[in-house]
Amino acid sequence: MERTFVAIKPDGVQRGLIGKIITRIEEKGLKITGLKMLSVSKEQAEKHYKEHEGKSFYNDLIKYITSSPIIAMVVEGENVVKTVRQLMGKTNPSDAEIGTIRGDYSAEMSFNTIHGSDSIESAEREIKIYFTEEEICSNWKTMYEIIKSKL
Numbered sequence: 001m002e003r004t005f006v007a008i009k010p011d012g013v014q015r016g017l018i019g020k021i022i023t024r025i026e027e028k029g030l031k032i033t034g035l036k037m038l039s040v041s042k043e044q045a046e047k048h049y050k051e052h053e054g055k056s057f058y059n060d061l062i063k064y065i066t067s068s069p070i071i072a073m074v075v076e077g078e079n080v081v082k083t084v085r086q087l088m089g090k091t092n093p094s095d096a097e098i099g100t101i102r103g104d105y106s107a108e109m110s111f112n113t114i115h116g117s118d119s120i121e122s123a124e125r126e127i128k129i130y131f132t133e134e135e136i137c138s139n140w141k142t143m144y145e146i147i148k149s150k151l
């Protein structure tokens with residue numbers, strides 16, 4: 001099954017949005033198979049955001065993501081990478097549609113509340129930065145999977 005890496009960023013945790021964001025993922029029907037709170041180390045942050053190294057916002061981005069804990073998740077489902085990106089909305093909250101997580105809960109590009117991998121390859125790379133395979137519980141069935149298995 002396709003997997004993606006999702007993080008509730010420090011602003012989302014600080015503002016008490018953990019429950020609301022997890023609810024959106026669950027209500028969409030996606031399967032959360034890994035979940036934990038952690039303080040991102042500088043090494044993890046630099047690996048995660050390697051593609052942005054050298055950009056004007058890079059240093060602030062590393063400071064921000066390591067500033068206080070995040071909620072890290074592995075989420076599974078059909079086309080889950082794209083589905084989560086749609087639930088998140090555009091990177092700049094002022095472009096993100098109302099009804100998306102960023103569109104509803106964020107007001108600034110630098111504090112845009114949620115991360116979701118942008119491709120299957122990025123997802124697999126990012127999952128490895130934050131989770132060991134033992135921490136991911138793929139071997140349980142969601143209601144949808146149980147229904148499908150009976151069709």
Ligand code: IDP
Nearest residue numbers: 052057061090091109110111112114115116118
């Ligand atoms: P994404 O999170 O939607 O995939 P990316 O372009 O990969 O967007 O950027 C990673 C993160 O870096 C963004 O979510 C945002 O927090 C931050 N960021 C990107 N561009 C800017 C910018 O122009 N100013 C400030 N922060 C930015």
Ligand code: MG
Nearest residue numbers: 115116117118
């Ligand atoms: Mg990105």
